Amino acid sequence: MTAVVLVACTRMMVPIETVARIVGVCDPTVEDGMDADFLPAVAGKLCYRSFGVGDHNILLTRSRTDLVEATANLLRQGHHSVLEHVSATFLLTGVSRVMTHELVRHRHMSPSQLSGRFVWPAEPEEPVLPSAMPDELRETAVRTVAALRHWHRVCSAWLRRRMDDGMPFAERKRVASLLRRLLPQATPTDILVTGNLRAWREAIAKRCTQEAEEEIRDVMAKVARALKAVFPACMQDMRIGDDGIVEFDR
Numbered sequence: 001m002t003a004v005v006l007v008a009c010t011r012m013m014v015p016i017e018t019v020a021r022i023v024g025v026c027d028p029t030v031e032d033g034m035d036a037d038f039l040p041a042v043a044g045k046l047c048y049r050s051f052g053v054g055d056h057n058i059l060l061t062r063s064r065t066d067l068v069e070a071t072a073n074l075l076r077q078g079h080h081s082v083l084e085h086v087s088a089t090f091l092l093t094g095v096s097r098v099m100t101h102e103l104v105r106h107r108h109m110s111p112s113q114l115s116g117r118f119v120w121p122a123e124p125e126e127p128v129l130p131s132a133m134p135d136e137l138r139e140t141a142v143r144t145v146a147a148l149r150h151w152h153r154v155c156s157a158w159l160r161r162r163m164d165d166g167m168p169f170a171e172r173k174r175v176a177s178l179l180r181r182l183l184p185q186a187t188p189t190d191i192l193v194t195g196n197l198r199a200w201r202e203a204i205a206k207r208c209t210q211e212a213e214e215e216i217r218d219v220m221a222k223v224a225r226a227l228k229a230v231f232p233a234c235m236q237d238m239r240i241g242d243d244g245i246v247e248f249d250r
């Protein structure tokens with residue numbers, strides 16, 4: 001069973017108003033508290049010292065007090081580097097190695113994935129098949145999966161016997177690494193992935209399309225919905241269809 005869970009994300013340790021005071025602005029008009037969704041807007045305001053209008057920056061004649069609008073302005077202008085201040089960590093379980101191989105191609109993500117050398121479950125796990133097998137191939141697919149399940153159980157029994165005989169840990173790892181090479185790509189795995197909002201947006205934009213593979217599209221659509229719920233300002237230009245297709249306003 002696939003699960004996509006937002007397990008951690010950036011949080012503010014001081015109110016936004018305090019950030020303004022620390023950078024020397026005594027009369028900030030921004031008082032939006034502790035919501036990390038506004039951290040990119042704060043970063044933008046730090047660049048222009050636009051916490052209100054006054055002697056702290058005489059070049060300014062106006063400053064946005066609405067942080068949702070300030071964030072929208074940054075997004076419109078393509079100032080996406082400020083999104084890198086906010087990160088989110090997702091736990092993905094019961095996803096296939098097909099999917100994780102695609103996900104880790106996104107180079108700004110930080111993954112920690114279940115080890116195939118250190119982990120060999122006694123029982124074979126159900127392969128992750130996001131769509132139905134064509135009728136003509138179903139019978140042979142079922143036979144192949146049954147044969148692989150049998151092979152997995154034979155390996156488990158063999159490993160247990162050898163371990164009872166004192167098989168050293170290094171040897172267990174070597175054999176498990178050999179056995180995993182015969183596992184299907186659809187074998188489920190778990191992965192914890194951290195990325196900043198810019199990196200997540202890049203990956204969502206590429207993977208939530210008609211052209212993308214079905215499983216990663218479904219997973220990334222769930223990621224997109226979770227991020228939109230927690231960071232509505234940073235993700236305000238993102239529209240998610242019922243079919244998992246995501247579009248960003250240009």
Ligand SMILES: Cc1cc2nc3c(=O)[nH]c(=O)nc-3n(C[C@H](O)[C@H](O)[C@H](O)COP(=O)(O)OP(=O)(O)OC[C@H]3O[C@@H](n4cnc5c(N)ncnc54)[C@H](O)[C@@H]3O)c2cc1C
Pocket residue numbers: 105106107108202203206207211212213
């Ligand atoms: C539909 C689809 C089909 C695909 N098919 C294949 C395939 O057949 N074979 C295959 O190998 N891959 C395939 N991929 C993976 C694809 O080539 C990318 O590796 C993957 O989408 C990661 O995207 P990215 O490299 O643009 O950016 P990411 O790694 O997510 O980085 C985000 C952005 O950062 C910038 N960036 C990152 N690293 C660098 C760098 N070193 N230099 C300069 N700029 C950088 C770029 O602007 C990049 O777009 C496919 C992807 C999709 C969505």
